[in-house]
Amino acid sequence: MTITGDQKFLKNINRMALVRLIRSEPGLSRADLATHTGLTKSTVSLLVQELIDEGWLAEDDALVTGSIGRRPTPLRLDTTRLALIGGDLSLDFVEATATTLTGEVLEIVTRQNPRNDVDEILAALADAILTVSRHVQDQGRSILGLGIGVPGPVHASSGVLRSSAAAGWKDVPVRAALEQHLTAGGLPIQPILLQRRAACAALGEVEFSSMQIDEPLLYIHLGLNVGAGMFVRDRLLSGHGGFAGDVGHQQLVPDGPLCTCGRHGCAEALISLRAMSEALGVTPNEFKARLAVGDAKAHDVLRYAGHYLGVMLHNLWSTFDPAQIVLGGPCCRLGDAYVDAARNTLNQLAAQAGLSSPNVTVTRFGEHAVSIGATALVLHQLVRPV
């Protein structure tokens, strides 16, 4: 690296350190930032001015203090001039979302996928991304980047989805395909970042929290499939080959029901939307309809699945000692019985061992947790230059 390169690099580290400080403590002044970072006041002023010019920071009205001289100006993240774009690539639907720096949703576009054709699905996703991106640009916002939640492990440097067991896809060049579509649409957004869907959702919890995030944080996606995003030491745990978080294939019952993966007794074969529907011999939509009309057998299936969700959470809890477990995905919207049964099982197991069980919550981002989390992926990367 040249000296100029090093300087730019270091400058960006310092800039993003300021953004993170102001995010965790809105209202800090330039003088506060100098004290917190050890940077000179003139360096802080220079960097803050840049961040204001670029749309990251805004000034509030100066505080009235008793002291003589210039009053400190409180700084905060600016939520009016920049946008983060996120996409959710899944088998049955695509979704594009635009958020502010603090995770407020500006626009969401969701489209069902009529059939399992990965090229068509990628084109539909690109189209949804173009729609929300043009809209926020028309509002005068600059776009910082695009994050995509994908249904399987990724090869981060090449932007390839390695495989998706659920969809039957293999080595899909997601980034290249989207780059092509977005360029053709006249909006070549950069960077394009890829992560597993549950990992994106975990980042949504981390980056868009108004509170201090304690670690480890585990996010569990509960839908047709089951996966986890694990936030440890300020980053995602992605494993040696990007396959970490495949917790839906923990074996919970020896010789249990056959899983789509070919193994028996996997968590996914017990607690996923697919497993519950198949247990009743109906489609996921029929299962939802039966639950809605109070069908007793459907509710039994839901509670039974919730119990095994509790076992899976218990096993993850024993392994990670997480500060927080967040649940999300369609299963969490089937009825309280599912999450309640899981909490009951977890509490019972903890009580048997004389332990107090961990905090389990449901994501506040509802059905959009993955695409909102995908916007958080962009912010996550930007504010961590090293």
Place this chain on the structure above:
Amino acid sequence: MTITGDQKFLKNINRMALVRLIRSEPGLSRADLATHTGLTKSTVSLLVQELIDEGWLAEDDALVTGSIGRRPTPLRLDTTRLALIGGDLSLDFVEATATTLTGEVLEIVTRQNPRNDVDEILAALADAILTVSRHVQDQGRSILGLGIGVPGPVHASSGVLRSSAAAGWKDVPVRAALEQHLTAGGLPIQPILLQRRAACAALGEVEFSSMQIDEPLLYIHLGLNVGAGMFVRDRLLSGHGGFAGDVGHQQLVPDGPLCTCGRHGCAEALISLRAMSEALGVTPNEFKARLAVGDAKAHDVLRYAGHYLGVMLHNLWSTFDPAQIVLGGPCCRLGDAYVDAARNTLNQLAAQAGLSSPNVTVTRFGEHAVSIGATALVLHQLVRPV
């Protein structure tokens, strides 16, 4: 921090960066180090001289090169002048070990604990530590610190063992007790660091490897109890309250055998030395004796336990996508059938899903993996000042 404090702090970061570079690539010269770090040659020379003076580094004979001028002097870790001390605190025995900077064992003292009296046990451990420490001091070595592997989660800052279900201990001030004993013995070693036994053993694999360590690395301790040390992003994963790694209490069989923790079907109730012995209605020593004479029933029990070890490893593999899984502890020395059965189950489950299974090895440190790992804990902390 004063400016002088900052300078010392930064200097130590640079010193330890040099130690790590030379450890991973023995034979580097001062000029190589300057190139690798961006430090000036004079700074590198100063720091290297300090490290040589203190016993960290040694010079090899200068290489004969074709070029004119001063020949580069290869540097390597010095294994002759410093020592790391480690202790293993467990219910049935205590062990103290001294190693070099590269993990070569200088001396080991092991003592059986006649009874479960934590004060007596700590006194015996301190005595063993004093014995090995005096011995290496008599050889002219300086001691860098003391690491202790303890049978449960620790409160790191206070040096207290929070609890040990197996021993029935609670809030044991291990560090304070050892400090008192060592001071009374005229050898007040500092620092004294505490970690769970399996976590120490994981660090032994990481710090004393002659090869590049790929992450995540999981170390599984298999003895009367079962626990894991997990190395992720250059550190141990300790969890929110220091309880991470309690993988022996993953539930593997619903309504399975009662575990000592009060829960049912825990891995520990299926695969530990205690569980295997109890399945046969004998003591651990009787179980070992039966295996030694080829008792068919005992070997069935061993294979059955090994199968469930495979299930536990499979579940950890799905969650972490580890680069390496290392097994250790007394169960690994009961016979090949145990680890073989585990590998078979893991391979079968992986094959059913069309995946290739991970690398599972047995620690090369044998029955001393925890106390050797405890010496690695000292090195781990020293070479990571930040």
